[in-house]
Amino acid sequence: MMTWDTVAIVGVGLIGGSIGRALLERRLARRVIGIGRRESTLAVAREVGAVSETTTDLAAGVAEARLIVIGTPVELVAGHACEAARHAPDDALITDVGSTKQAIVEGVARLVEQGHFAGARFVGSHPLAGSEKAGAAFSQSDLFEDRTVAVTPAGFNADEEIDAIERFWRSLGANVLRMTAAEHDEAVAASSHLPHLAASAVAAATPAECLPLAASGWAGTTRVAAGDPELWRQILSENRRHVLNALARLQQELAAYQRALESNDQTTLLQLLEAGKQRRDSVGS
Numbered sequence: 001m002m003t004w005d006t007v008a009i010v011g012v013g014l015i016g017g018s019i020g021r022a023l024l025e026r027r028l029a030r031r032v033i034g035i036g037r038r039e040s041t042l043a044v045a046r047e048v049g050a051v052s053e054t055t056t057d058l059a060a061g062v063a064e065a066r067l068i069v070i071g072t073p074v075e076l077v078a079g080h081a082c083e084a085a086r087h088a089p090d091d092a093l094i095t096d097v098g099s100t101k102q103a104i105v106e107g108v109a110r111l112v113e114q115g116h117f118a119g120a121r122f123v124g125s126h127p128l129a130g131s132e133k134a135g136a137a138f139s140q141s142d143l144f145e146d147r148t149v150a151v152t153p154a155g156f157n158a159d160e161e162i163d164a165i166e167r168f169w170r171s172l173g174a175n176v177l178r179m180t181a182a183e184h185d186e187a188v189a190a191s192s193h194l195p196h197l198a199a200s201a202v203a204a205a206t207p208a209e210c211l212p213l214a215a216s217g218w219a220g221t222t223r224v225a226a227g228d229p230e231l232w233r234q235i236l237s238e239n240r241r242h243v244l245n246a247l248a249r250l251q252q253e254l255a256a257y258q259r260a261l262e263s264n265d266q267t268t269l270l271q272l273l274e275a276g277k278q279r280r281d282s283v284g285s
Contacts, residue, residue, distance in 0.1 A: 007029045
């Protein structure tokens with residue numbers, strides 16, 4: 001099993017903290033260095049065992065790291081990866097956990113072409129194991145067990161770099177799916193980003209006076225709407241084109257429901273409900 005002497009995590013939130021806890025509890029890393037902007041959040045990461053040490057100095061934090069995981073908001077990932085590469089050992093591997101991939105991979109590719117990304121090597125990743133909760137306080141060492149991680153290599157990656165990142169995720173219990181960044185973004189627009197948008201819209205469309213009657217159905221449907229709005233603004237904006245396509249398909253479905261209800265077309269209404277049930281049932285419980 002792959003082990004590391006020193007791993008650095010830039011941005012120790014739910015995902016970064018869970019990576020750190022998994023590495024330490026499985027004894028896959030001797031040191032896990034948490035890097036962040038605020039001492040208060042880094043203190044929480046230390047308290048829950050997500051990291052073994054912390055710093056607010058990125059250059060110092062990655063200086064001895066052979067693996068660096070970028071867990072910052074998607075708009076910042078490429079820049080943080082580039083900064084880490086400047087200060088890390090030449091053979092260090094860098095990956096990220098961003099929910100969008102094409103803008104990040106293309107941003108890193110531009111930096112590589114411009115000569116700003118010397119040394120360390122970057123391979124994009126996205127663990128599909130999030131939650132509406134945020135912060136290392138909610139991290140779990142088993143968060144990645146039997147969960148899918150998309151790995152999105154680019155043309156500048158060597159096979160051994162890709163293989164090493166895939167082995168890293170498998171060592172945390174994950175199932176790895178390799179795909180292009182474009183394929184990833186199109187898929188998650190429909191399966192992740194659209195559901196968040198829809199959940200937020202349903203929550204906002206519910207009149208306040210109706211909330212005393214909101215039960216498990218409403219809570220389950222709107223659960224992800226409790227996620228960080230700024231984080232989701234970035235995700236939706238970064239994946240705007242694919243989200244718009246997914247939103248158009250949803251609008252077509254909603255329009256079909258509206259027409260069936262307006263005409264009291266019971267047959268069509270049942271067909272629409274059955275189609276939704278079949279698609280949901282196809283993925284199991």
